[in-house]
Amino acid sequence: MSERTTASSDTSRKEAAILPPVDVIEDSAGITMYADLPGVPKDRLSLQIESDTLTLEGDVVLDFPEGMEANHVEVSLPSYRRVFTLSKELDGSKVHAEFKNGVLKLRIPKVDHAQTRKVEIKVL
Amino acid sequence: MLLYRTLFPRNVFAELERLQRDVQQSPEISPSIRGFTRGGFPAMNVGGTPKSVEIYAFAPGIEPSSLDVQIEKGVLTISGERKPEDIPEKAAVHIDERFAGRFSRVVTLPDDADPAAAQARYGDGVLHISIARKEAAQPRRISIQ
Numbered sequence: 001m002s003e004r005t006t007a008s009s010d011t012s013r014k015e016a017a018i019l020p021p022v023d024v025i026e027d028s029a030g031i032t033m034y035a036d037l038p039g040v041p042k043d044r045l046s047l048q049i050e051s052d053t054l055t056l057e058g059d060v061v062l063d064f065p066e067g068m069e070a071n072h073v074e075v076s077l078p079s080y081r082r083v084f085t086l087s088k089e090l091d092g093s094k095v096h097a098e099f100k101n102g103v104l105k106l107r108i109p110k111v112d113h114a115q116t117r118k119v120e121i122k123v124l
Numbered sequence: 125m126l127l128y129r130t131l132f133p134r135n136v137f138a139e140l141e142r143l144q145r146d147v148q149q150s151p152e153i154s155p156s157i158r159g160f161t162r163g164g165f166p167a168m169n170v171g172g173t174p175k176s177v178e179i180y181a182f183a184p185g186i187e188p189s190s191l192d193v194q195i196e197k198g199v200l201t202i203s204g205e206r207k208p209e210d211i212p213e214k215a216a217v218h219i220d221e222r223f224a225g226r227f228s229r230v231v232t233l234p235d236d237a238d239p240a241a242a243q244a245r246y247g248d249g250v251l252h253i254s255i256a257r258k259e260a261a262q263p264r265r266i267s268i269q
Contacts, residue, residue, distance in 0.1 A: 001218070003219075015129060016129075021221035021222045021223070022219055022221055022222065023209060023217070023219060023220055023221065023222045024217070024218040024219040025209070025211055025212075025215050025216070025217050025218070026215060026216045026218055027212050027214065027215040027216075028214065032209075034185075034209055034222060036184045036185065036222055036223075036249070037184065037249070038166075038182040038183065038184040038248065038249030038250050039180075039182060039248055039249065039250045040248060040249075041248050042248075060131050061248075062131070062132075062169075062180055062250065062252070063252070064133070064171070064178070065173050065175075065176060065178060065254070066173070067173050067174070068133055068171040068172065068173050068178055069133055069171060069172060069173070070132045070133050070169065070170070070171045071141075071170045071171055071172055072141065072168065072169065072170040073132045073169050073170075074167040074168055074169060074182075075131060075132070075167050075169055075180075075182055076130055076131055076132055077129070077130070077131055078129055078130065078131040100185075101184055101185050101186065101187075101246075101248070101249045102182075102184030102185060102248050102249015102250065103184045103185035103249065
């Protein structure tokens, strides 16, 4: 799995977005990805896999009291977006997602025949 | 062209402060004894209304019970711990960007904030603390006899 950094021309939304921090961990059966998306309610999170492209998107929803003025702002954009390219051995049709307390956990298994087989090396 | 829509209501002074802080990122100048807070965990937005001070801490993946919020002598401290994710044996970590470990962030409250009237809620990974301002500090119209 690799990250796509160049902006593709087919994205419908061109708004500036926060790049959420992620952890990507690979074991022999697949890849686990954690993404921090604080402030995104479950119904405003969008997860798309189109051929080999995985797109994470989410909108930040905060409840402001009326007439609030900002004094100090570190999170200033209203949405998150990050795009990854999946490699061939990952099975995009069997992705499992959990979203709790603003953390998205994604499990992308490898296609069966891609799971590591140990290659024995004969020393001659 | 990228369009910039803002999440938080904009304020020209906050923008100036942000610019100033950006400038201060140079290593020679240190604005606070606690170091450069910007970029720390959790990220924070602070706003206010005539009636309250509103603090939003972006702290995803934390059990609310392990968050500690204290107000002492006009200083609000948010602390807690975020445990690292379990990494199975023989797994490879390709990207490791998320914060893990103990954290603590401090905000100096305005003088009129009433520590007895603070409320905190945690939802969707955001801790929202609302502190009412003292009655006496709220603007009052004085009638002219």
